[in-house]
Amino acid sequence: MTEKAPPPLTGLKVLDLSQVVGGPYCAMLLGDMGAEVIKIEPLEGDTSRQFGPPFQGGESTVFLGVNRNKRGMTLDLGRHEGQHIFYRLARDADIIVESFKPLTTKKWNIDYPFIRKMNPRIIYCSFSAFGGRGPYAHRPGIDPQCQAMSGLVDITGLPGLPPIKVGAPIVDTAAGSTGLQGILLALIARGQSGMGQHVEITLLNVCIALQASLVTRFFANGINPEKLGTETHFSVPSKYFETSDRKHISVSAVNERFWHKLCDLLELSHLKHDPRFKSNPQRVENRWELGPMLDKQFKTKTFDEWARLLAHAGIPYAPIYTYEEVFKDPQVIHNKVIIEMDHPTAGKVKTVSPPLKLSETPATFRKPPPLLGQHTTEILLELGYREDEVGALKEKKVIL
Numbered sequence: 547m548t549e550k551a552p553p554p555l556t557g558l559k560v561l562d563l564s565q566v567v568g569g570p571y572c573a574m575l576l577g578d579m580g581a582e583v584i585k586i587e588p589l590e591g592d593t594s595r596q597f598g599p600p601f602q603g604g605e606s607t608v609f610l611g612v613n614r615n616k617r618g619m620t621l622d623l624g625r626h627e628g629q630h631i632f633y634r635l636a637r638d639a640d641i642i643v644e645s646f647k648p649l650t651t652k653k654w655n656i657d658y659p660f661i662r663k664m665n666p667r668i669i670y671c672s673f674s675a676f677g678g679r680g681p682y683a684h685r686p687g688i689d690p691q692c693q694a695m696s697g698l699v700d701i702t703g704l705p706g707l708p709p710i711k712v713g714a715p716i717v718d719t720a721a722g723s724t725g726l727q728g729i730l731l732a733l734i735a736r737g738q739s740g741m742g743q744h745v746e747i748t749l750l751n752v753c754i755a756l757q758a759s760l761v762t763r764f765f766a767n768g769i770n771p772e773k774l775g776t777e778t779h780f781s782v783p784s785k786y787f788e789t790s791d792r793k794h795i796s797v798s799a800v801n802e803r804f805w806h807k808l809c810d811l812l813e814l815s816h817l818k819h820d821p822r823f824k825s826n827p828q829r830v831e832n833r834w835e836l837g838p839m840l841d842k843q844f845k846t847k848t849f850d851e852w853a854r855l856l857a858h859a860g861i862p863y864a865p866i867y868t869y870e871e872v873f874k875d876p877q878v879i880h881n882k883v884i885i886e887m888d889h890p891t892a893g894k895v896k897t898v899s900p901p902l903k904l905s906e907t908p909a910t911f912r913k914p915p916p917l918l919g920q921h922t923t924e925i926l927l928e929l930g931y932r933e934d935e936v937g938a939l940k941e942k943k944v945i946l
Contacts, residue, residue: 553580554907558733560584561635562616563623563656564645565592566688567715568749569673570612571722573643576729577615578900578909584635584925585616588623589946591918603892610895610915612722614887618916619925620946623654627944634929636661636668641729645673647684658744669732671725671745678746689715689749696753701760701771721752782829782836783808786866787844787852795844795852798862802826807859812843889914919946 558581562573570585570592577583585592597608622628636642642661644651651657651672658670672678675687676695693699693711703710728745736742754761760771760779771779776786776796783805784798799805802825809818817823817839822832829836844852849865856863865871872878882899889895892914900909922945926936939945 551907553578553910554904556580558582558640559638560641560643561586561632561639562643564643564673566594566645567608567612567718568689568721568747569643569645569671569725570594571719572671572673572725572729572747573616574612574614575722575726575900576641576643577913578911580907580910581641583616584921585613585618585916586621586623586632586635587618587918589620589943591620595918602895603889605889605892605915605917610889610892611897613915614897614911615913616916617913617921617925618919619922620919621922622944623656625942625944627939627942629655631926631929631939631944632656633664635925637665639665639668640733641669641671643671643673643725647674647686648678649684662742666741667736668742669729669736669745670742671729671747673721673725673747673749675749677748677750687749689717692717692749692753695750696757697761697770698753698757701757701773703773704775705773707773716756717749717753720756721747721749724752724755777833777837780830781826782833783840785837787841789847789849789852790845791848793849794866795849795856796864796866797844797856800826800862804861805829807861811855811859811861812840814839814843885911887911887914890917890920922946 555576558576560573560576560581560583562570562583562585564570564573565587573583573585592609592613594608594612595606597606600607602610621631623632636656644656648657652660658668658672661668661670674683675692676682676685690711693716694709696717699709699711702712725745725747728747732743732745763779764770774785778784778798781798781800784800786794786796788794797808799808805826806818809815817836821828823829823836847855853863853865867875873884884896885899886894886896895914899911903909923933923936926939926945927933931939936945
């Protein structure tokens with residue numbers, strides 16, 4: 547078997563100043579792809595270290611989920627000594643990932659214009675809730691506020707019921723992936739020009755972008771999308787149906803071939819020729835008339851019976867899984883979605899692998915999420931500090 551080449555970002559150095567999920571997830575993906583990542587935390591640690599319960603070996607599971615493949619150090623960036631250490635790191639770095647408010651980075655002299663003067667090749671990736679400039683630039687916010695302001699919450703859930711957000715922090719994670727894209731593009735541009743640049747990731751923009759198809763629909767007709775529960779706005783039928791054994795099955799007949807097959811399976815063949823449902827636009831317009839007919843038929847058989855029939859017909863379907871069921875599914879197991887790492891206090895830690903797979907230069911998982919300040923001394927000695935100087939910095943509480 548041919549030995550795999552090193553991951554594609556091997557040799558790049560990343561300073562991760564970000565906290566919570568979005569920025570750390572981005573920096574973790576860079577680490578998965580071979581970059582050397584140093585996570586720089588304030589003395590009290592990344593805010594997400596306090597997120598829980600549950601905690602595993604005293605470590606927040608949120609923190610464990612987005613901080614592998616990093617060495618960790620503490621640094622008080624509000625102190626001149628801390629800033630001086632950061633400058634020594636930044637001069638030799640390729641990428642900085644941060645999620646401070648703009649006034650904070652400017653006050654501490656660690657913002658992009660300042661760092662660019664000492665390292666013109668730096669790629670400086672900033673994460674913010676609402677943007678680095680504009681009327682909300684200094685307003686704090688995280689995933690739930692961006693889901694709310696983007697319109698996503700308003701179109702999620704059942705008609706007539708209170709607002710509900712998406713269960714997982716999808717904006718944070720999507721922002722982290724978008725940050726990775728921006729950094730990779732900036733690396734390509736640097737390869738051509740020799741110069742770095744500022745990459746700005748705004749969670750609000752990311753959440754609006756996730757809704758691009760619905761937003762375009764809104765601009766076309768001026769109508770705010772209604773809440774549809776488990777249905778979709780663009781094609782009918784596509785929803786979660788209840789079966790005779792009180793389970794639910796996700797079914798999507800997104801073209802006429804699937805629709806005709808579904809009508810036959812449901813013993814509703816006459817609907818294929820009904821002018822109200824003859825094409826997808828008609829079915830979308832008349833979804834509330836069609837829905838009860840389909841609901842009634844799906845309740846005539848069990849989930850397993852429908853699954854067999856739908857699979858044989860080749861119609862898109864899926865069960866509604868709990869997390870416990872997700873990670874027992876044979877396809878999920880085959881896809882190697884979960885990786886396991888040994889952590890010094892949490893023991894065996896399972897986390898989610900990156901969703902992209904590279905055949906020749908795959909991701910590697912070399913380091914578990916760091917303890918708070920675990921590698922501070924090691925990193926400072928590498929920078930050329932003497933042990934007595936490190937001790938003095940600890941006494942001054944510039945580092946832990």
